[in-house]
Amino acid sequence: MSAPLLELRQLAKSFGGARALRGVDFDLRAGEVHALLGENGAGKSTLIKIVTGAHQPDTGTITVGGTRVADLTPATARALGIACIYQQPALFPDLTVAENIALRLESGGTLRRLDWTTRTQRAQELLQRVGARIAPSAEVRQLSMPEQQLVEIACALGAGARIVIMDEPTASLTQTEQHLLFAVVRELRKSGVGVIYISHRLEEIFALADRVTVLRDGESVGTHAVTAMDEAGLIRLMVGREVKQLYPPSESAPGETVLALRAVGCTASGVRDVTLELRAGEILGLAGLVGAGRTELARVLFGLTPADAGEITLRGERVTLRSPQDAVARGIAYVPEDRRRHGVVLEMPIEENMTMAIHRRIFRGAWLRFAAERSLALEFIRDLAVKCSGPTAVGGSLSGGNQQKISLARWLATKPRLLILDEPTQGVDVGAKSEIHKIIRRLAKEGLAVLLISSDLPEVLGMCDRIGVMRGGKLCAILPGKSDPHAVMAAALGTAEKGAV
Numbered sequence: 001m002s003a004p005l006l007e008l009r010q011l012a013k014s015f016g017g018a019r020a021l022r023g024v025d026f027d028l029r030a031g032e033v034h035a036l037l038g039e040n041g042a043g044k045s046t047l048i049k050i051v052t053g054a055h056q057p058d059t060g061t062i063t064v065g066g067t068r069v070a071d072l073t074p075a076t077a078r079a080l081g082i083a084c085i086y087q088q089p090a091l092f093p094d095l096t097v098a099e100n101i102a103l104r105l106e107s108g109g110t111l112r113r114l115d116w117t118t119r120t121q122r123a124q125e126l127l128q129r130v131g132a133r134i135a136p137s138a139e140v141r142q143l144s145m146p147e148q149q150l151v152e153i154a155c156a157l158g159a160g161a162r163i164v165i166m167d168e169p170t171a172s173l174t175q176t177e178q179h180l181l182f183a184v185v186r187e188l189r190k191s192g193v194g195v196i197y198i199s200h201r202l203e204e205i206f207a208l209a210d211r212v213t214v215l216r217d218g219e220s221v222g223t224h225a226v227t228a229m230d231e232a233g234l235i236r237l238m239v240g241r242e243v244k245q246l247y248p249p250s251e252s253a254p255g256e257t258v259l260a261l262r263a264v265g266c267t268a269s270g271v272r273d274v275t276l277e278l279r280a281g282e283i284l285g286l287a288g289l290v291g292a293g294r295t296e297l298a299r300v301l302f303g304l305t306p307a308d309a310g311e312i313t314l315r316g317e318r319v320t321l322r323s324p325q326d327a328v329a330r331g332i333a334y335v336p337e338d339r340r341r342h343g344v345v346l347e348m349p350i351e352e353n354m355t356m357a358i359h360r361r362i363f364r365g366a367w368l369r370f371a372a373e374r375s376l377a378l379e380f381i382r383d384l385a386v387k388c389s390g391p392t393a394v395g396g397s398l399s400g401g402n403q404q405k406i407s408l409a410r411w412l413a414t415k416p417r418l419l420i421l422d423e424p425t426q427g428v429d430v431g432a433k434s435e436i437h438k439i440i441r442r443l444a445k446e447g448l449a450v451l452l453i454s455s456d457l458p459e460v461l462g463m464c465d466r467i468g469v470m471r472g473g474k475l476c477a478i479l480p481g482k483s484d485p486h487a488v489m490a491a492a493l494g495t496a497e498k499g500a501v
């Protein structure tokens with residue numbers, strides 16, 4: 001067999017005292033999808049950053065196409081055919097798709113400058129190869145996130161990439177977009193490209209990958225053919241113990257009505273005519289396709305885009321929520337989606353990140369405050385299994401999934417009456433996911449009303465007492481918690497009769 005596309009031997013990397021990688025072996029063959037799996041903080045992104053030349057390893061060797069490479073830089077990595085597709089694509093929003101592709105492909109000076117007809121044609125061809133129905137003349141700012149990802153993949157293909165890396169590419173994709181992406185990945189594999197695929201969703205790994213390498217605490221603990229593994233086996237390798245993915249049972253009888261909406265709408269964000277009730281101790285799920293209006297409704301309830309129609313009642317009192325301050329004052333907490341961009345202050349210590357939403361409430365005296373802040377932070381670090389060197393480490397030193405846990409903790413610390421969670425377990429590993437589920441359950445049992453937005457259908461079905469389904473800005477059905485997944489999907493797609501609202 002020919003040399004592997006990429007071979008890593010005993011790669012190690014520390015940040016200050018923290019050892020992110022300590023002896024990783026990995027190889028990638030032409031025409032395979034090789035999944036990289038591991039808990040939050042296991043070292044996946046660090047490994048990728050080394051392969052793309054963003055970080056230098058402390059020790060270990062990198063071999064690309066049979067040739068040892070020392071001092072890999074982003075430019076040499078690109079020249080060697082290594083491309084990384086990020087979850088947040090890095091395109092120029094004001095330029096067209098064709099302009100972006102041209103910039104990317106011609107900036108290295110390797111390609112002859114082309115005229116615009118040729119550029120547009122080339123963009124068209126590349127977009128077709130990735131199955132994207134996007135006009136080369138479209139401005140990037142008008143494209144959805146997944147469309148931008150496809151443009152990134154088109155750029156990678158155009159640059160002749162042989163090694164394509166995807167770090168949690170599906171985290172914010174709908175099912176349809178996910179299927180499209182999978183088709184593209186399979187095309188890449190067929191054409192001999194090697195794909196490194198990172199995801200916390202095991203079902204994706206089984207659907208897509210040929211082999212899987214598991215990282216634990218910065219070490220590779222094994223590479224296996226996916227067909228030789230099952231879910232429990234992978235989890236055991238990853239966590240080093242059994243994790244049961246059982247959803248904690250509902251134990252609380254719903255209490256008083258916390259939130260009541262009557263024909264609530266917001267013209268600016270397209271939310272229309274939403275009527276629902278949510279009681280203390282209840283977890284109400286919001287299912288629907290991405291863009292169905294779930295996040296928009298959450299933003300209305302948090303006063304970010306105030307309602308301009310209907311009535312909002314909180315514990316029997318009619319209210320107007322014009323700003324997040326209004327919402328917080330009335331006991332509403334909102335953990336937004338896309339916490340990687342909005343969640344964590346990278347320069348700020350973890351403990352301050354966790355308590356910044358409650359600073360006014362953590363007493364007067366500075367010392368008392370420090371003590372309270374510290375003990376609260378330690379509690380959350382333990383409960384959510386945040387992998388960090390301690391409560392004083394800065395937010396930016398955490399892995400992606402651990403940053404998400406921090407922003408979740410921040411809002412949990414406010415002890416709200418109504419907690420709105422937008423995709424709370426996206427990007428967190430299986431162990432932490434079940435911890436977060438337990439915490440949500442516990443909060444409901446303590447009398448919180450929870451609105452849980454999630455695109456993870458098993459999570460919605462497993463966690464929620466009732467499931468509201470949104471479509472086109474409207475609440476189109478409310479189904480009981482133990483519904484059939486097909487019923488939820490049918491309602492979300494609009495192929496079902498109206499449920500009992």
Ligand SMILES: Nc1ncnc2c1ncn2[C@@H]1O[C@H](COP(=O)(O)OP(=O)(O)OP(=O)(O)O)[C@@H](O)[C@H]1O
Nearest residue numbers: 015020040041042043044045046397398399400401
């Ligand atoms: N710039 C940095 N400074 C200090 N520590 C860092 C830095 N980058 C990463 N680390 C640490 O290295 C370890 C590995 O992080 P990495 O981001 O590679 O994890 P990951 O496997 O990608 O996790 P996730 O699934 O959460 O994205 C973590 O403990 C993290 O805190």
Ligand SMILES: [Mg+2]
Nearest residue numbers: 044045399400
């Ligand atoms: Mg990561």
